[in-house]
Amino acid sequence: MLFIGAGVLFTAALALCGQLLSWIPALQLLGPLTWGILLAALYRQLLGYPESLRPGIQFTSKNLLRLAIMLCGLKLDMGTLFSEGPGMLLRGAAVVLLGITLTWYAAKWLKAESSLSLLLGIGTGVCGAAAIAAAAPILNAKEEDTALGAGMIAFVGTLFAVVYTLAQPLLPLDSLEYGIWAGLSLHELAQVALASAPAGEEALTAGLMAKLGRVFLLLPLCFVLLAWMRREGGNETAKRPAFPWFLLGFAAFSLAGSLAPSGQPLIPEAVKDFAGAAASFLLAMAMAGFGLQIHLRSLTRAWRPLAAMLLSSVLLSIITFWMV
Template sequence: MNGSENGLSPGLKWVIGIGITFIMAIAGYILALIPGFSLIGPLGSAIIVAIVYRQIFGFPYAFNSGITFSSKKLLRVAIILYGLRLNINIILGEGLEFLIKDTIIIAFAVLGMIALAHLFKADFKLSLLLGVGTGVCGAAAIAAVAPIIKAKDEDTGISVGIIALIGTIFSIGYIFMRPMLDISNTDYGAWAGMSLHELAHVALAAAPAGNNALAIALLAKLGRVLLLIPLCFIIIYFVRRHQKKSAPDGVTVQFPWFLLGFILMSIINTYIIGPVIFIPEAVIENVYDLSTFLLTMAMVGLGLNVSLKDLRTKAFRPLMAMIIVSVALSALAFLMI
């Protein structure tokens, strides 16, 4: 497709492509205001908007450069800003016990998905993304690992959509189960934080149990987010090891430099913001909102790459494996509280 087609320059097509992801992200936020969709949240709702658009109107190939920019570049910026949500001292201090338990949770989720993928003969990369999303922190973890294993945009979009759906179902299930469980509110919060998929899912499930339960839940969850960093480096090691055995000489995995930005933002949030520089809470919240919105735009770009025809044949087995792992993970976390 040449630059002058339809009278539009490549630069204008790039801008329009980004604009498409921006508008659909806004649509996702609006959809998330509707009862029912509010439980899924803006990320999941935006994925739905993008997937529905793709099935009805097809992929807007003319504007692919801008859509790819959102799904690749903005995604990395969002993950870097996501690091500002981490306070390393709190996790290493008050949450050290959770950190040990979270390590077990993540190992169980990832290894469990790999084992079931082999057993079910499911797509490996899609299963690995779902295992990472289940064990760590949903969409953000999937987005961080996808470029390391060179996953297709379609696989990334499918896995994020599945995580949003299953995580929401589990969160609602937790809320209904809470009155029947013979545990304290803080233990319930710890259970939710160690086992649910997204930060939003943890907040949704823990909030009805009170502020203390919510605080414990978020602490447990943030420990899992912190462990995304070593997990990515472990995956890099195994990918490189595999490539040395199977790939031609000179082919190597690209180092995900945006992870260093994620680490840097975590360090800034822990040791500079507050102790050295005072930044109003409202400003920090705005940065959080920006990172979430950029991630939502990226999810639109990924969702536009999802074909439901492929979803039926490719995602069913990984989905079944993920449900089994999520149920087993929930039981394991309950035993550890």
Template structure:
């Protein structure tokens, strides 16, 4: 006679329920994957590397949400993409940078990048309060401008818990002003008397998105492109401590509120772990490239889900003040970054 222990009975009972939830996720996952695929294909067809699939995904998701009726059967898969796949994508983001790359900037370069990031974040928060912009939206614009664009916005939102309209507005700001930098920076190389190293550092320390940095910095040559990419990756690495500090600040501000209202972003530790793995092991270039594509696709699915939950009417209701804040952040980080460049002798 076979005896089944209580723990075995519990496992047996729970397994079917776990498996039963998977079919409910599939329709929504299929929709977010389809939108992410369309975004990637569109970027590839245009051949414009700076046209981020992340941005295209949220735009396509918003169009779908506001032009068509999104069935209730899709909601669970959309929510899964927005929460679980988002965190997985942020963890994999750590594989795009190594400790060696960050340290290769040297003490002065790292200090310049870190100071520009920190002071810009604080300045945007102060300006946001003066303009009367909602605190959550201010934090998202500040993170997207000072760190790494859309990726920083969605990572920060796991802590500040802004509305989907806040996230969409913040991403629109960093996209708009990052693109302006991408087009104007190459024109400023000669007037500002910047050599390849200085121009690359300035671009990487101040332009919003990674793709925008690559597009702008390589226009001044391979050396400028290399310095631009490395300094930008240093900013990406600083996303982890920023989100952790924000989490502590939010929890303190809420005066010991429940963990559900101010979660500690433990997935950021996964980001750090992946960065250390990428630093400790020589991952083949083709494997790393594949992982980078997978990471982009996961984050695109998450942003597609975000777009599918964004009401354009509510987005319009945010008004002009957040846009003015985004413009202030763009001008501030550009000017302050240049001042730091000269201060540190580049």
């Protein structure tokens, strides 16, 4: 337990440093997740992997990561999503399918490494680093690939959000259409907020609604991936993934956060906000744990998957612009 606690505290320290760096105006575009991964990767290259802390680091990268994903469910208002956004769900499903398919075929064209490319496709289509973290254990992905994928998608998605913000006044879209476009095409919820908020409250609301439709689809997508992996594994039970019980927790928290008996929410907004902040920090801790797995040599093989994701992200932006 002592070694677990020390490792957890170590990842928390890296996540906190990443959070502090993300508050500096000149550095805030990268966000706490990216900074956490970068700091952890830098530590690994300079000082090596802290073997004595391995139990706690692995506990963070697996158990606390699952807790973070479950807590994310509290911010997903399923009632609003179903009552106001059935069309958003359909378009969100199309975006998820397109994001994965475009990235996969771009990766094949570029002869990119398939495992990392699939993770990037899932992150592009659904909800960035959180989707990669949720899908990685189902796909038996290496921790190194999970870290690289999360870092890449957080960085690229932030760049896209900045480009969207600069281009918004020049686009032939009203605030509602622009918000929907941002929600359908950007990678993470924070990036949607970053890009749509400058266009006004209507754009922000529309963007978050469109994005939540894609976040909701993380749950069924993971079950599809689970069934696919078990079928691919055949009789090789060692390669067959365990059932992702934490996704049921995600669904339960989503339901609990959406219930409002007698017009009053079952869970107060203050609790949801606290849970959301806790989930973000736990996710940053998990990303720091993944970042410690990164070797410099792994970056030399990562440019092809990165190029595939960039290509698919550009195509997705163009297609969703037309969809709006």
